[in-house]
Amino acid sequence: MVLIRDGAIATDEWVRAAEGKALPAGAPTIVPFARWLSDSSTLRGHSAPLGLYMTGADDPEAIAADVGRFALIAIEFPVFTDGRGYSTARILRERLGFQGELRAVGNVLRDQFLFLHRCGFDAFEVAETDAAAWHAALAEFRVWYQPTGDSRAPALVLRHRAQAAE
Amino acid sequence: MIQIVTANRLADGLVVFRCSGGWTEDVTDAAQAGDAESAARLLGTAAVDVDACVIVDPYLIDLDEADAAPKLRREFIRASGPTVQVGFNRTRHGGDE
Amino acid sequence: MYRYDEFDHALVAGRVDQFRGQVARRLAGELTEDEFRPLRLMNGLYLQLHAYMLRVAVPYGVLSSAQLRKLAHIARRYDKGYGHFTTRQNIQFNWPRLEETPDILDELAEVEMHAIQTSGNCIRNVTADQYAGVAAEEIEDPRVYAEIVRQWSTLHPEFSFLPRKFKIAFNGAAHDRAALRLHDIGLRLRRQGGQCGFEVMVGGGQGRTPMIAEIIRAFLPRRDLLAYLEAIMRVYNRFGRRDNKYKARIKILVHDLGAKAFAAKVEAEFETLRGGALDLPGAEVERIRRHFRPPPYDEIDDPVAWYDLKRREDKDFGDWARTNVGAHKRPGYAIANISLKPIGGVPGDATADQMDAVADLADRYSFGEIRITHEQNLVLPHVRKTDLFEFWQRLGAQDLATPNLGLVTDIIACPGLDYCGLATARSIPVAQAISTRFAALSRQHDIGELRLKISGCINACGHHHVGHIGILGLDKRGEEYYQITLGGRADADAALGKIIGPSFSATGVVDAVETIVETYLSIRRGGEEPFIATVVRTGLTPFKEALYGAH
Numbered sequence: 023m024v025l026i027r028d029g030a031i032a033t034d035e036w037v038r039a040a041e042g043k044a045l046p047a048g049a050p051t052i053v054p055f056a057r058w059l060s061d062s063s064t065l066r067g068h069s070a071p072l073g074l075y076m077t078g079a080d081d082p083e084a085i086a087a088d089v090g091r092f093a094l095i096a097i098e099f100p101v102f103t104d105g106r107g108y109s110t111a112r113i114l115r116e117r118l119g120f121q122g123e124l125r126a127v128g129n130v131l132r133d134q135f136l137f138l139h140r141c142g143f144d145a146f147e148v149a150e151t152d153a154a155a156w157h158a159a160l161a162e163f164r165v166w167y168q169p170t171g172d173s174r175a176p177a178l179v180l181r182h183r184a185q186a187a188e
Numbered sequence: 189m190i191q192i193v194t195a196n197r198l199a200d201g202l203v204v205f206r207c208s209g210g211w212t213e214d215v216t217d218a219a220q221a222g223d224a225e226s227a228a229r230l231l232g233t234a235a236v237d238v239d240a241c242v243i244v245d246p247y248l249i250d251l252d253e254a255d256a257a258p259k260l261r262r263e264f265i266r267a268s269g270p271t272v273q274v275g276f277n278r279t280r281h282g283g284d285e
Numbered sequence: 286m287y288r289y290d291e292f293d294h295a296l297v298a299g300r301v302d303q304f305r306g307q308v309a310r311r312l313a314g315e316l317t318e319d320e321f322r323p324l325r326l327m328n329g330l331y332l333q334l335h336a337y338m339l340r341v342a343v344p345y346g347v348l349s350s351a352q353l354r355k356l357a358h359i360a361r362r363y364d365k366g367y368g369h370f371t372t373r374q375n376i377q378f379n380w381p382r383l384e385e386t387p388d389i390l391d392e393l394a395e396v397e398m399h400a401i402q403t404s405g406n407c408i409r410n411v412t413a414d415q416y417a418g419v420a421a422e423e424i425e426d427p428r429v430y431a432e433i434v435r436q437w438s439t440l441h442p443e444f445s446f447l448p449r450k451f452k453i454a455f456n457g458a459a460h461d462r463a464a465l466r467l468h469d470i471g472l473r474l475r476r477q478g479g480q481c482g483f484e485v486m487v488g489g490g491q492g493r494t495p496m497i498a499e500i501i502r503a504f505l506p507r508r509d510l511l512a513y514l515e516a517i518m519r520v521y522n523r524f525g526r527r528d529n530k531y532k533a534r535i536k537i538l539v540h541d542l543g544a545k546a547f548a549a550k551v552e553a554e555f556e557t558l559r560g561g562a563l564d565l566p567g568a569e570v571e572r573i574r575r576h577f578r579p580p581p582y583d584e585i586d587d588p589v590a591w592y593d594l595k596r597r598e599d600k601d602f603g604d605w606a607r608t609n610v611g612a613h614k615r616p617g618y619a620i621a622n623i624s625l626k627p628i629g630g631v632p633g634d635a636t637a638d639q640m641d642a643v644a645d646l647a648d649r650y651s652f653g654e655i656r657i658t659h660e661q662n663l664v665l666p667h668v669r670k671t672d673l674f675e676f677w678q679r680l681g682a683q684d685l686a687t688p689n690l691g692l693v694t695d696i697i698a699c700p701g702l703d704y705c706g707l708a709t710a711r712s713i714p715v716a717q718a719i720s721t722r723f724a725a726l727s728r729q730h731d732i733g734e735l736r737l738k739i740s741g742c743i744n745a746c747g748h749h750h751v752g753h754i755g756i757l758g759l760d761k762r763g764e765e766y767y768q769i770t771l772g773g774r775a776d777a778d779a780a781l782g783k784i785i786g787p788s789f790s791a792t793g794v795v796d797a798v799e800t801i802v803e804t805y806l807s808i809r810r811g812g813e814e815p816f817i818a819t820v821v822r823t824g825l826t827p828f829k830e831a832l833y834g835a836h
Contacts (some may be wrong), residue, residue, distance in 0.1 A: 078523075102320075102323075102446070103323055103406065103446050104446065104527060105406075105443075105444070105445065105446025105447060105522055106522060106523055106527075108442065108443040108444075108445075108446070108522070109443055109519050109522045109523050110523075112443055112519075117557055131320060133307065133320075133324055134446075136442070137442035137443075137445055138442075140442035141442050141443055151315070162299055162302065162303045162306075163295075163296065163299040163300075163303070163440070164295060164299065165292045165293075165295040165296040165299065166296075166440070166442075167296070167436040167437055167439050167440070167441075168436075168437050168441055168442075168563075169562035169563065170442060170443070177292040177293075177296075177436070178569065180292060181290065181292060181572075196332055196336075198311075198312065198383065199312065199382060199383055199384045200336070200337075200382035200383065200384065201332055201333075201335075201336040201337035201380075201381075201382065201383060202335070202336055203334075203335055203336075238318075239314070240314070241311070241312055241313070241314045244318050244332070245318070245332075260763070261702070261760075261763065261765070262334070262702060262708075265334065265702060265703060265711075266334050266335065269335060270335070270703040270704060270713075271703055271711065271714060272631055272703050272713045272714060272717070273631065274365055274367075274379075
């Protein structure tokens, strides 16, 4: 597995919290969602950046007030056909204003890169073979019909621009 | 019991049957297995062709002992084609319709 | 009809290239079948009983003659010379090769067609009333909104991996010809206080657990359409069941939560989206509406004496006009229905030659436009009454003039075990046998409107739950048996048919249908009461007794 961040292969400085143990001092640590909910008062004091690990079943609204505390949120796709993470991502980005790294983990294949990117993911844990296809995958479409929180102008906006230019 | 292995060919989707040396569209040419062990072996040879992207989803079907036709109606129709009239004959692409 | 601009072309072209790459990766072994399957399904390509099956999208059932000619060409070049029109206004080809499918998609793109999202767990073809834009009792043309939703739902990044398939339908007329109450989302155009908007219903569907949709919003202002749909989809994407394929449609979620609680979730989500980037301004609606301007109709006085005379004079023409001609909003014009249910034929199939013939007829008589109906028939929506006789004669030359619209031989049937990998029994031979049994036209007219629908398995693609007579094919100990339901309907008074009793053999079911029809004829009120009205009035008892004997 390989980490893609901002379109390039990157080293992953994050570690996962060991169950039942205190977070390693000074290390950026990813904490599971349930643990955050039950233990946030302790975890808040962590001396290094905090990350959150969510599954599709976890409700982003439950951490609405704390969204700014996380430098990273990882959303798991247990199988790529489980599309709940896309909604979670959009809620985090567009409604709750999360600005840190939003990472897709689990069964993440190149054919989902563009959809994930449009929904606000900017980091991806993927197989090496798929990593090589990153840029090609993102270039597969230049037109979109619907707006999401990303900066791509949907067709409607492009049409009006084209008309205005005439 | 008689069993044969069937699958769909990946490239064109057509129904095929395991025969010696490969796959055939004709169920009467299918390699027949007369017991569980040889049936399992036959199915095992098919697995290689899944990885080789020749076929998908191979499985065993039972043949009727008397006429060597597939027992299940579904498999019978799969082997012999729709029981209703099928449009016109396909004109092979030799350039024109 | 809608014409692509450069952006629509770019999207479809991108999709074809993407799929070409995916097919190449699959054939080279870089993708397994499990990884490839959802991708090919999102491009409408199934692996069926005998071969692949390609389902081509026909947005809200509207085709140009150029598009229909291209479909005929594809049938000839890549298939076995025919196609099948479906209950969701699409067309299916039964024999494409995977390795040729990217070429087929390229050809479709040339005429602004594609197979995007005609399968898979995503939003499917948005359907509408087949008489949209021309029905005499139309309130507003629903195709405008169907097109807007088509675009919004295409390659939607958040909703491409839903728990299950998703079907949306629009209706803009007094009569519901789009079966709104049997869809995941049904949208009925209406006005309130001078404002345009929609009644929104959710959670209809057939299959293993048929349900009628619940109204969750009596009036949704037009500009909120996309934001509200996005809210519904997000609630479904987040909370729809993913543990059991047969419990994964939105109807199960609506049922489990209750319509009120479901609606509350949607409204809460909607509040965060309303007035934002999905706001639908009137200017955009008008831009899309310009694509659906009426064609350059002639000024014609109605009634058209010659047409009325011809109908009386020529009995065969009169028979055809009686059932197959619908009322047009424009004086002097008519809606012409082309039945794809010849007596003893395969329901909904058309040969490439027939498709070309219909395309020519559309150019000659209907401003080049054709429609596909939910009942697997075709429509030429703008035919001058003065042209109808000549048109009908030309139809007859192509075996397309069967005068049976809405009658007992206008049967809806899924492809069944002859084609479909999911089926438990064959449906087409049963349809053929029933059609042949009731061939006599005078008898059909005597019976009147009777919607008979046949499904070859409990997935109900033949919509048997909403047939006046519904037939479901089962497998009992290796034999094909057929269960009959009565009293279903798909219109605004939508109702699910009730099982009448033990199932019948393949020959027995034809006799059973005849017994049901004869029973109806003997008990109908005033000698004229329609079949469905009789069933509603009497319930199942007289039919049960006729079939199984009194207890």
